[in-house]
Amino acid sequence: MPKRTDLSDTFCPVGRSAELLGDRAVLLILRDLFFGNRRFEVIAANTGLGPQLVSARLKRLESEGVVERRAYQERPVRHEYWLTAKGKDLFGVLYAMRGWAERWAYRDGETGGGSAMRYIHRACGSDVGTALVCPGCGETLGYGDLKGEPSPELRAEQARRGRSESARR
Amino acid sequence: MPKRTDLSDTFCPVGRSAELLGDRAVLLILRDLFFGNRRFEVIAANTGLGPQLVSARLKRLESEGVVERRAYQERPVRHEYWLTAKGKDLFGVLYAMRGWAERWAYRDGETGGGSAMRYIHRACGSDVGTALVCPGCGETLGYGDLKGEPSPELRAEQARRGRSESARR
DNA sequence: CATAGTAACTATGATAATCATAGTGACAAG
DNA sequence: CTTGTCACTATGATTATCATAGTTACTATG
Numbered sequence: 001m002p003k004r005t006d007l008s009d010t011f012c013p014v015g016r017s018a019e020l021l022g023d024r025a026v027l028l029i030l031r032d033l034f035f036g037n038r039r040f041e042v043i044a045a046n047t048g049l050g051p052q053l054v055s056a057r058l059k060r061l062e063s064e065g066v067v068e069r070r071a072y073q074e075r076p077v078r079h080e081y082w083l084t085a086k087g088k089d090l091f092g093v094l095y096a097m098r099g100w101a102e103r104w105a106y107r108d109g110e111t112g113g114g115s116a117m118r119y120i121h122r123a124c125g126s127d128v129g130t131a132l133v134c135p136g137c138g139e140t141l142g143y144g145d146l147k148g149e150p151s152p153e154l155r156a157e158q159a160r161r162g163r164s165e166s167a168r169r
Numbered sequence: 170m171p172k173r174t175d176l177s178d179t180f181c182p183v184g185r186s187a188e189l190l191g192d193r194a195v196l197l198i199l200r201d202l203f204f205g206n207r208r209f210e211v212i213a214a215n216t217g218l219g220p221q222l223v224s225a226r227l228k229r230l231e232s233e234g235v236v237e238r239r240a241y242q243e244r245p246v247r248h249e250y251w252l253t254a255k256g257k258d259l260f261g262v263l264y265a266m267r268g269w270a271e272r273w274a275y276r277d278g279e280t281g282g283g284s285a286m287r288y289i290h291r292a293c294g295s296d297v298g299t300a301l302v303c304p305g306c307g308e309t310l311g312y313g314d315l316k317g318e319p320s321p322e323l324r325a326e327q328a329r330r331g332r333s334e335s336a337r338r
Numbered sequence: 339c340a341t342a343g344t345a346a347c348t349a350t351g352a353t354a355a356t357c358a359t360a361g362t363g364a365c366a367a368g
Numbered sequence: 369c370t371t372g373t374c375a376c377t378a379t380g381a382t383t384a385t386c387a388t389a390g391t392t393a394c395t396a397t398g
Binding site: 094 | 179180181182183184185186187188190191192193194195196197200255258259261262263264265266267268269270271272273274275280284285286301302309320322323326
């Protein structure tokens with residue numbers, strides 16, 4: 001695309017986040033990072049994105065201070081990508097997206113009755129549904145407070161992705 | 170781009186929303202719609218997007234059931250774009266994006282001390298900051314409960330956009 | 339020690355989305 | 369009957385994205 005007007009210095013906060021988050025690949029990579037996938041190949045397989053896109057986006061996320069590259073071994077040097085505090089704070093955005101989709105983006109019965117991704121409040125054990133405040137104990141929910149549980153359907157899909165990736169070689 | 174793998178039928182809820190929301194133009198248009206701008210030209214001017222992009226995205230939003238086209242006059246027929254219930258429910262996502270940006274995307278003092286966009290809880294009058302639950306009365310916050318107040322800096326920028334748009338003719 | 343394997347990329351060429359700019363159609367006002 | 373407004377559509381250049389293949393730097397196995 002041609003040079004589009006850069007919005008990172010607009011005064012509008014939604015404009016600023018849109019510059020980073022208004023990108024499919026960024027959103028998918030963030031999803032994987034929140035899910036605990038930190039390796040390049042795993043992220044590429046899970047998101048279905050090509051390696052150069054993953055590479056480019058991880059670089060952008062790193063330069064924005066959302067993600068941190070950490071070597072998990074020397075010889076050969078291998079890296080993992082970790083969310084920084086600024087990155088972890090994006091949980092609210094992803095959680096809101098997930099909530100909206102759970103409420104609107106599935107046809108009846110498509111998820112087998114429940115949520116595609118269940119979230120359990122670690123502190124009290126309640127299923128929080130898509131709430132912002134725990135329906136069990138009333139606490140405000142943030143990253144770390146919740147434990148994600150993919151539905152059997154979602155788990156199966158993830159397994160399929162992993163397999164077809166490794167089957168290609 | 171080449172046909173990328175469509176994620177609207179993945180089981181992952183974030184993947185499904187990413188298909189719609191992982192797009193700068195969609196995010197900016199939604200921002201304007203939540204702000205109360207419903208006319209094509211106003212949206213185009215405010216977002217800085219070209220008319221064919223605005224047109225294409227409004228069509229997509231309409232086909233997704235997020236936006237509704239309503240004629241506000243006959244002879245000549247003129248339309249406005251209104252958020253549907255499904256669209257209004259995206260407020261949580263935009264609000265989370267705004268909150269994140271307010272916390273992380275400004276250098277010190279850039280906003281003149283406060284938020285770029287203040288939100289006031291209509292019911293009790295408190296400034297909610299970037300909270301999900303009103304710090305004054307403890308109520309959960311959703312679209313309609315809040316009144317947005319752009320900072321002087323943001324207001325000035327919006328005025329500038331409007332002017333430079335009309336000055337081009 | 340030679341081949342195979344793994345992780346994390348980079349290179350290449352085709353395709354498609356985005357941009358700026360200009361133009362259109364339908365009407366209203368002066 | 370010219371100018372103006374609103375909501376678009378048309379066009380051509382530019383650039384991002386995709387699929388596929390190749391690279392680098394090692395380790396592990398036979």
